[in-house]
Amino acid sequence: MNKVLSFFKENESQYPIIKNIRVYGWEFEYDHLIVSSLSKYLFEDLDIIENIAPETNENRDGRIREKKYITVHDTGDTDFRHTAKFWSETVYKQGWEQGPYSASFQYVTGNDGIYHNIPDNEIAYHAGDSTQFDYKLYDTNVTGENEKPVVTISEDGYYEVDGKKTILLAPRAYKTWKEKVVIDRIAKTSDINDQGVLCKLIDGKYYIGETYYSSTYEKISNRGGNNNSIGIESCITVGTDIYLTWQKTAKLVAKLLNDNNLSFDDIKQHHYFSGKNCPQTIRMNGFWEHFIDLVKMEYQVLQFKKEGYKIELSVNDERVKANGRILLRDFNKDDEIEYTISTIKDGVKEELKFKKVLKKFN
Template sequence: MKEVINFIKNNVVDKIIIRDIRVYGWQLEYDHKIVSSAAKYLFEDLSFNENIVEVNDDNRPGIVKPNRYVTVHDTGDASHLHTAKFWSEAVYNRSWEQSPGDVVKYLCSYQYVVDNEGIYHNVPDNEVAYHAGDGTKFDYTLYKTNVIDDGKKGIVSISSDGYYEINNQVTNIKAPRVYQEKNGEVIVDRIPTTSDINDQSILCKVVDGYYHLGETYYSPGYKKIANRGGNNNSIGIESCITYGTDIYYTWQKTAKLVAYLLDENNLTIDDVKQHHYFSGKNCPQTIRMNGFWDHFLELVKVELQMRLFIKNGYSFKLMTNDSRISFNGRIKLTEGNKPLSFMIEVSKGEEKETIEFNVSL
């Protein structure tokens, strides 16, 4: 019990973040006030709206895959009509109505799509879906390098002659060439540099005392060197940025879903990747542009740890008389400068303990 109480005191309740952010949709951008929750744990059960599309040639090939990652996206779609349900239906029907009467085919797919209203499940977790932009030609592969593990996390860069370096030691593996064509003409063809690497870096793992690198490619569309394994080896989640919704609540629901998927698939926090990692695309754009990725990962870590406590028989309840807080922890109003007042009740069998919090706004 003591360990759980300490974890909650030290990791679950923190300062309230209140910040104006910009939300990026392809139709419109808008300003939005982010107000974080009373806790980094969302006091809500996970539930799924099963809406599995049948196996088809467009967006569910029915190919079974191993899961090595969870890929986080946002829809980049701010239209107030384009909810999680809408995009789930688009996957299910393999089409969507772009404008009244203009129905277009939809070849994208993802395992899940999330907004305030719920989590929709569209493709079985162990099957390929088309969301990461990295194709399906390459299986997850680790290439052994000549660089011996020095006990540190491998930081990947590129040498002046175009080879990958790990912790400044040149490897025997060539980085993909930067190559772009326009109207059939080659416009760029050069040796890559470190700045061509996507900002989540390159897969680098130690196996049997040697650093290994994953399969990489140059994405001419996004002008970055990216990793393979997005479509073939990950579970894709779209988080909605729909105008008029509570964006932070969607992030928390998404974090809870990610924690569940990590747990179910024996993955770790390092296996949570942005879409950007697999293609160089600026996605999830709103989280990236507003600097919320590390915070999002913190939410996932807390959800994961709380999930493990729950598996060990603990249960958690948020209790409050403060009308500004919902029982799931969302803060509804920030008016007034009185501290937020609430309690978290932890119980296991007969044992019960309550922690009181007064958090200033």
């Protein structure tokens, strides 16, 4: 068995994920049944629809910045009319039914496609962290060897790396409301956003990124969202297949990681840059780690394709689409679906049979 088929064998599960989730929008919330696909890899090409906003747009900043992150959002918009095309046009036209629209993002994904609105290397207005501060690293004066250090805050307000106090003062928790100061104190570890503070190990020394206290969401957050990340909105439109949108988004993220030489750690939630609960539906239903798994799968398959492998799915079951999406109907307990993944390279074809058991569905 070649390495591609071995990789699929290691990463395919016998049972699909079947879970009822809550989808959160500002108009309304709804329940939605998530059924995962045959494979964590979505068997379709990445098709990007170019709809770049005019340079004269005020929501197209135009300044070029190095990209250090991919930022994942969801639209928080459940209205059935508000598809990816709709949101792409909203950026393009700088307006929608509620008036002028001043935000922007590089991409928006949905069942109806992946739209590209702002060039990847430009600043866009999606992360809520302003454009005044670029990605920057500060020397902590703490040495170590941990590639994934944890940043906390000491009682007197300094950042700590894996418990070792640094020379860097964390931002103060400070907020005003109607011209009155309502929060003014030394920040605590619990004020840090869920995804933490940027901390890099370089030549045996830790460096911490540019941070600030977001008074809107009352969280210590990281800078560089608008300037140094590629922002992706994902639609949660009612009536659409949310899991398909997640898979399309994962495929896009994998391509952008590849193109910008970024790692899986560089995929961030909007939350990381402002403390906002976004992408809310993925966060609230505990699907972030699974989403990252989808990206890892897409990324590896992209590497195999670059090596010249052609990879195909064959399934002869009307309950499954050609791209591997299991349709949300017609299942009985203990039903099984058989499928084959094949590879072709240098004229040699190999294949492997798989089986999915829908046992947990009832």
